Amino acid sequence: MHVLRLGLAVMALFLVWLLWGGLYKTPVLQLGIASCCLVVWLTHRMARPDQETHSWTLYYRIPFYWLWLVGQMVISNVQVLRMVLGPLSALSPTIVEVEAKATSKFALTLLGNSITLTPGTLTIDIDGNRLTAHCLTAPTARDLSAGAMIRRVAAVDPD
Amino acid sequence: MNGVVELIAGLLVVSGSLFVLAGGIGALRMPDFYTRIHGASLTDSLGPVLILGGLMVHAGPSLVTVKLAAVLLFLMVTSPTASYALANAALLAGLRPEGVEGAKPAADAGQQETSP
Numbered sequence: 538m539h540v541l542r543l544g545l546a547v548m549a550l551f552l553v554w555l556l557w558g559g560l561y562k563t564p565v566l567q568l569g570i571a572s573c574c575l576v577v578w579l580t581h582r583m584a585r586p587d588q589e590t591h592s593w594t595l596y597y598r599i600p601f602y603w604l605w606l607v608g609q610m611v612i613s614n615v616q617v618l619r620m621v622l623g624p625l626s627a628l629s630p631t632i633v634e635v636e637a638k639a640t641s642k643f644a645l646t647l648l649g650n651s652i653t654l655t656p657g658t659l660t661i662d663i664d665g666n667r668l669t670a671h672c673l674t675a676p677t678a679r680d681l682s683a684g685a686m687i688r689r690v691a692a693v694d695p696d
Numbered sequence: 697m698n699g700v701v702e703l704i705a706g707l708l709v710v711s712g713s714l715f716v717l718a719g720g721i722g723a724l725r726m727p728d729f730y731t732r733i734h735g736a737s738l739t740d741s742l743g744p745v746l747i748l749g750g751l752m753v754h755a756g757p758s759l760v761t762v763k764l765a766a767v768l769l770f771l772m773v774t775s776p777t778a779s780y781a782l783a784n785a786a787l788l789a790g791l792r793p794e795g796v797e798g799a800k801p802a803a804d805a806g807q808q809e810t811s812p
Contacts, residue, residue, distance in 0.1 A: 556759075557759075557763060607745070610741050610742055610745070611742065614715065614738060614741060614742040617722070617734060617735070617737070617738055618715070618718050618738065620722075620734075621718050621719075621721055621722035621725060621726075621735050621738065622718065622721070625725065625726070625727060628726075628727070628731060628795075629795075630728075630730065630731060630793055630794065630795055630796050631796060632793065632796050649776075649780060650773065650776040650777065650780070651776075653737070653776035653779045653780055654737075654741055654772065654775075654776045655741070656734060656737040656738050656741055656742075657734060659730065659733055659734060659737070659779065659780075659783055660776075660780050660783070661730070661780075661783040661784055661786075661787050662784060662787055671730045671734075671783065671793055671796075673731060673734045
């Protein structure tokens with residue numbers, strides 16, 4: 538049963554590889570099969586210690602979150618662009634600690650990456666469900682502490 | 697019609713390139729390590745979104761667009777992970793952020809500055 542699942546994973550990966558490669562010669566195909574096996578083996582080694590299960594509804598909620606995140610990214614990119622090109626005296630680096638509402642590993646990763654992905658805020662440490670973030674200015678730190686992002690991440694993947 | 701699509705694609709790619717350029721300027725201008733990461737993060741947030749978005753508009757609905765979307769998705773997952781690894785390594789190595797006001801780590805920074 539276990540071997541069957543791994544075999545299916547290799548087959549699925551190889552189908553994707555065929556679709557994206559578009560070069561069908563024997564040595565290339567052999568390399569493709571070898572790399573698919575390697576990926577499955579590496580993932581199998583990595584994924585065993587933390588097997589979290591998530592509800593399928595996650596997959597339709599997350600695109601909406603991404604749309605909101607792209608909006609946030611545009612706003613904060615323009616802010617940081619001004620900081621970069623303007624006077625450096627406008628900087629007021631601040632460190633804030635925020636508490637995540639959702640505690641699954643997936644939700645913590647999503648929150649940490651989202652904080653880093655919006656320029657002006659940078660996750661520097663994660664301890665349990667407390668995240669430490671370095672912010673470029675005090676107002677961005679206040680925005681982060683206000684918790685709009687934390688609430689939205691918790692809505693995507695509630696405990 | 698084709699001209700308009702080309703124009704939009706070109707504008708997206710050019711504005712993305714400007715963000716990448718600004719990221720480079722930011723990495724050079726910012727005063728300390730952590731603020732430099734902030735500056736450089738312009739390069740891996742809106743920069744690739746605009747550039748790859750422009751290329752997707754240019755390619756139209758085809759397999760190339762699907763591939764570009766996959767590239768963008770992987771980039772959006774891996775680049776913040778790399779930034780976090782960098783910043784966390786610096787924090788664990790004991791590098792304190794400069795000029796920080798705020799919570800607990802700021803108090804530590806003050807102690808470090810008085811006794812170098």
